[in-house]
Structure formats: structure tokens, C-alpha cells
Amino acid sequence: MTSLRFDPTDDPGPDFAGLLRKAGLEPPVPNGDVSASLDIPHGTTCVSLRYADGVVIAGDRRATSGNIISHRSIQKVFAADRHSGVAIAGAAGPAIEMVKLFQLQLEHYEKVEGSSLSLDGKANQLSQMLRNNLPMAMQGMAVVPIFAGYDFAADKGRLFQFDVTGGRYEELDYTATGSGSLHAGTVIKISFIDEMDRDQAVNLAIEALFQAADSDSATGLPDLIRGVYPVVATITADGFDRVEDAELEDKTRHLIDKFTNRGGRDGGNSLSTDGGPQA
């Protein structure tokens, strides 16, 4: 630990990533395109949307390596700290490592400084981590997260979308990432209404992931046989709260019943509901 005291001009302060660099623990950047030569697992679709009390953040449970389903119950949605969450799509290894580092960074800052970062500060941190990951992204190990949290300064939920270069874009109502993001985003776009309640928002997130899985092979459907449901969490002034599997099962069965009763049995393409989020 003697080496963890630094000269004032050389001190990493509350920056955990900076500390890792000083301790020589930064991972090396590989040479050549890793994803072309190795089938590393990729995580896919995540969504986030704003509702009356905050935000809902959700992701499916599938990871794929090329054509193979490599994991059926991978977790892509994580609490970043008490009042924010992060969802990731992209190369699973570096993505989960990035989340771990991000969680630690927020906690490390909070402990060293004695106060937590602002929501913008947290989003900016994630942005910088992505920019540092750019060499890895160029080797085929891209990570594209969503960051959502409750902002006490603005008294509302806020959500941010990112790109591999560290670009950070705040979205007003909803955002989606990963291979099924186009389908999932469209479902939310059509059904989104302002100031939804919790049930409506959670149902809409489940439906968006369901529709994405129905059209995108890399996104997993809720698995009623194995009891594997998407990870869905709400983030409000009370904190990050993961929705229980029992509730998700209930809501998923309800959604499937709706689809079954309204056609789709005749071999057509549509899975229609009456439009608009269900209460």
C-alpha cells in the first residue's frame, strides 16, 4: 500500500481508472481483428424509457457467438450505483468488464470525495471509458451502452445513448441499443406516451424486447420453459429496483395471451396488439 500514496503532482485523486493505470493493471490492446478470428460472445438488445417516476431499463438474456447461442441467461443490465443503471450491447467480455470498472469508479469517487458524482458527471465518465476502449472497438470488440438514472438536480429520470467513440447523446423519451434496437425502438416509438405509470412502462419494455426477439435472431425471447426472463429494472428517487421474475412471468404470459388471441395463429407475420401500452 506504500505505493498507493502519491506525490501531490502525480496523484490520481478519485479516479479509479487512473489508479489502475498507475498500478499497471490496464489490459493490453490486442493486435488484429479479434472478432473475425475468434467467435467471442456478443450481447444484444437493451432498451430504456422514461416514465412518470423515473426510467425503466431492460435487456434480453441472449449472447451469441456467430450462429451459436452461447449464453441463455447472460445479464446485460446492471445497477451502476444506487440511482443509476447501465445496459450494454456488444462484445460481452469487454462490456461486462467495463460495467464492473464503471461501478467501481462511481463508488470509488463517492468514497474518496465523500459525495457522489452528478448524473452528468457519471455519464461523462462512461463516455471517457468508451473513448479509451476505442482501440479495442477497432479490433472488433465494440461496446455500446445505455446509461439511465434519476437526476436529483432535475427531479426526473434521464437517459443517455453512446457510440463506440465515446459520443454521448441524451435522449428525451427512450433509447435502444444492440442488434434488435431498430425493432425494439420502433415498438416504443409507436406506443410511447408521456407520464406512463410503472406497469405501463415495464409492459412496454417487455413488449419491445419481445418484438425485437421475434424479428432478430440474436435477441432472446423470454424463456418460459427455463424460467429466464429479461432483466428489467426501474430507477426512481427511491433507487435502482430490479423487477422480480414472478412479475415478469406474469406480464410475459399476459402479453403472449394477447398476441395469441389477436391473430398470428394463421402463419402471418404480424404480432399485433391493440396498440398503446397496456395498463
Added chain:
Amino acid sequence: MSQPFYVAPEQVMKDRADYARKGIARGRSLIGGTYADGVVICAENTSNTLRKVSEIYDRIGFAGVGKYNEFDQLRIAGIRHADLKGFNYSRADVDARSLANQYANMLGQVFTHEMKPMEVEILVAEIDEEEAARDQLFQVLYDGSVTDHTDYVVLGGDSDAIRERLAAKWKPGAALSAVLQLLVSSLAGEERQLEAADLEVAVLERGDHRRCFRRIEGDELSGLL
């Protein structure tokens, strides 16, 4: 070239120890004690922003008396040590004993090799997830000597008198409010009365949460007192 005067090593060490003790005695004291659900640390501190007690890791807390900038450096080094260890291995592998030993090394090194010893005394407290009997309080002195306690520990200049007052009334495994009231009256002594505003109080509390450290402030503190 003139030869430096010979000074016996005993004298050097004694001078350094006296110097450190004098520095520590200038500050106000603090007490760490176990209660039914964990550990409570109570410091006499009129500042609301310059903290003596703080969080190191999930189940580990830190407190220091003496020179603020010196124990604050130690606090940050401890957080770094714990966070790096948890990152490299697992959160379960971070423990107070190894942290206290690291502190002891660091303070011992400074005491013998540097111009001036650190004028600090620190407390590293850890609670066990389940068993109150396994809660631990490590006290590390300015010269690197470590002692471990299971009931309570008093740090700071006036520690002997405070310890005497505390020992007379100590009952292990009491509720938070009872322990806290005893700690406060022991800190204050006969002639003084300490108010909530003069105190900095934090607990490491057993429960379902990962991070056990919590500050007790404002109305909650007044209520407990």
C-alpha cells in the same frame, strides 16, 4: 567536515514518539464500539465537512484522530487498497485485518525512516455478515503498533480517562441508542455536555445491503441521543 553528534537510538525513538503523541493529544478523541447490529463510531467533531469517520469498503469503516491531512491521506490509501484488491480478486477477499497490517507497515515505515512521524491514530473496523462476536476493531498507532479489540476502542489524547469512564458502564451487545449514549457521555466526561452538532457518528450495520456504512446525522442523531 564535522561529525554529527551521536544520539542514542532509544532517545531518537522516544523523541519521535513524544512528538507524535503531542500532536495527537491536541485533537479531540473518538470511540468505536460494538452494538447488537454492528459497530458504531462516535467522534467529537464540530466540522460538518471535514470528516474523521468514513467508509472504506462494504463492511469496513475507518476513523482517524490527530492531524487531519495525514489521516485523510491514510483514508484514501485504504480505499485504494481495498478497491484494487476487490477489483483484482473478489469483494469477499477484502478484509480489515490485512488492511490494518498495511496501515501498520506504512506508519512503521514513516516512523523509523522519515523526518517526522505521522501524528495520527487510526481505527479500522469491520463487521461480520452474520455474527456479532466476529466484529473487529483494529487500532493502529503512530509508530505502527496494532492492537485488536472486540468491545470498544478509544483513540486520541484523552483516551485513558475516557476508557475508564466507558469501562465502568460497558455492557456488550446493547442496542444502538444505549451504546451511543454511553459513548457520548464517556467522551464528554462529568463537566461537559455534548450536543448532536458537536458529534460525528456513523455505523456499520448488518443487513441485506452490500454497503454497510451509514452516517447518522440530524434528526436521527438527536433522536438516538
